[in-house]
Amino acid sequence: MSVTEGAPKLYASREPVFPKRVKGRFRNLKWAIMAVTLGIYYITPWIRWDRGPALPDQAVLIDMANRRFFFFWIEIWPHEFYFVAGLLIMAGLGLFLFTSALGRVWCGYSCPQTVWTDLFFAVERWIEGDRNARLRLWKADWDFKKFRLRITKYIVWLLIAVATGGAWVFYFADAPTLLRDLLTGQAAFIAYATIAVLTATTFVFGGFMREQVCIYMCPWPRIQAAMMDEQTITVAYRDWRGEPRGKHRKAEDAAEMGDCIDCMACVNVCPTGIDIRDGQQLECITCALCIDACDDIMTKIGKPRGLIDYMALTDEANERAGNEKISVWKHIFRPRTILYTTLWSGIGILLVVMLFIRSEIDVTVAPVRNPQYVMLSDGSIRNTYDIRIRNMSHDDSTFRIELAADDVLRIELEGTNQLTVDVPADTIQLQRVYVTARPEDAPASAERTEFRFWVEDLRSTARTYQDTTFFGREPE
């Protein structure tokens, strides 16, 4: 056991990272995922969806003022928040599934921090050049050229950052209207404040904090250790094949050397500035760019690709023993991932079923229990109920509240002689209802009697019911 000696430093300044451009299949996959995720993010608020004159025509809209969430043909009310809870549970299980099967694949490909940092790297490379040029610029004294390049880079970053913060607010209001208001200075303060905060975070996190966010601020690298096991596929270095590493000089006996020529290509492309050859580590976001870089070198020197590769811990023992390669699918299909998939799809199917069977009428009955009952002058016993009818259809409607035809109980509605309630479109109407038992009827003297309210939507003729309890007078 040996550790580095020397006086301990209390604070370490950030080592700047200058990742080199890389080409390869994982880089291409990352470009594709970046295009898709950013495309979805920026374009979604502008998709229109016709819902009729009374409702917004934005396909995806979180309407805070009216407490409604629109998603294409789906409309979620606040009382249906369990759909959102269900989606969050699915997101959680999905993260468990992908992490147990593929390690930090979320971090490497689709985390917004990764995607935007990658975009900022692309801008940086486009303006300041590749790794060596950027290193030189960093070390160079401040002159006009450095100033010009830096300012250009910051301006482009800032434009991306403003667009990022700007796109976010369009999810919360009608996008074309909000854009016009934003440009004419008429939008709400909260819109400008949100854009300002998100612009600042995008600019700072994507341009300057970068891997520091992943290493010091994000909890996921800490949690992942509990999610991964020896079958999890992650980015690893075949040190049994690569070591001892070294430049293959003629003087040395090439047969004694491993395949790694210590060219540092894997280190130079790493966006978090680590050496994958040290083994699995906290800083690795498994973006697989080192795989592309190494494969490129291996092809050039005529060695087999895959010195750095996606593999599981069990592969090491297996390959050292000289056994046949374990199929990737064998790593992925195991009880744990199958269980996660089952749970994930189970909840998904449940949500879809709930979505299709949900009723357009929603009735709640709240018995007024202060007091439990009132005795009227003729000795009748009256109970009071607060019935809330939610009309989720987009048309005004009239609802009839009644009891079963053979019920001995009598029903009356507060403030009207009718048994009908008008409920405007998209609203909840509270109606106080009185239910009375004549003194000679059984419910008047029974401690409790179960009965049923029937509610009928007279427009659609849909019927629903709610069971509740009638309290009679206390036995003397």
Add this chain to the structure above:
Amino acid sequence: MTDQKIETSNEQVLQEGDPNTTGHVWDGIKEFDNPMPRWWLWTFYACIVWGIGYTIAYPAWPLINGATAGLLGYSTRAEVAADIAEVDAANAPILARMEEVALGDITPDANPDLYAYAVQGGAAIFASWCSQCHGSGAAGVQASGYPNLLDDDWLWGGTIDDIHLTISHGIRNEDDPNAHYSEMTAFDEILTNDEIASVVQYVRNMSGQEAEATLASAGEEVFLNNCAACHTDQGTGDQFLGAPNLTDAIWLYGGSEEAIEYTVRYSRFGVMPPWSADASDAGRLSEAEVRAVAVYVHSLGGGE
């Protein structure tokens, strides 16, 4: 497995290039002594600067009387006062309408917004000022003289105007000439014990309760001579006098023999304060508030 083996299997193996450890060990896991990132330190300093600036800008440092005021002159009390003024200003138009619109027109059909406002606002006023006697659910206190406002039996009338009058001026309130006032005679020294016993049975019989038949028939003459002037010959009472209906199932002070006998002998004298500030110096509520609470009480199921 030996202890030795467990120890070695749990031992964390440090490698070349690892940082120093702090010397802390939990379950064999050693804590690396990694340095803090420097930006973290600057963030910390920035927070300190922000904190100092905050205590200068806002009220912060406690003094013997109060605290430093802060350069911005911010005060939560002033903010609350401004909020209250804003709410009052927003309520002013509907409160003005509450006083103008005829009471009978504050209904769900004629003025739905005003009605909803009156019921909600009246409920809040009721909870503050009325619930002490009438209960938070307006059910009164059974057989104790605090009337149940949910039923259909009203001593002084149950129309919206009757309720409004009662709330405004109170009951048996000698300072206000418009208040409801009546007083039942205490018959303890006027009637004999036998007469009292018989009229109690007569009254119980009148409301359909169990009664001793001989006494009850003897009580009829006593009732007609002494009670009918206010309670009427049939015993149905008179809302103008606040004389209760004795034939129904509702008894303000209880319908048992003991309770009725007590009422006949010693009388009852329930009071209610006047609430309208316009009608009485003792009143605490504005006309709009009295109207709102009247609409609320009228909406509870007993309103006529």
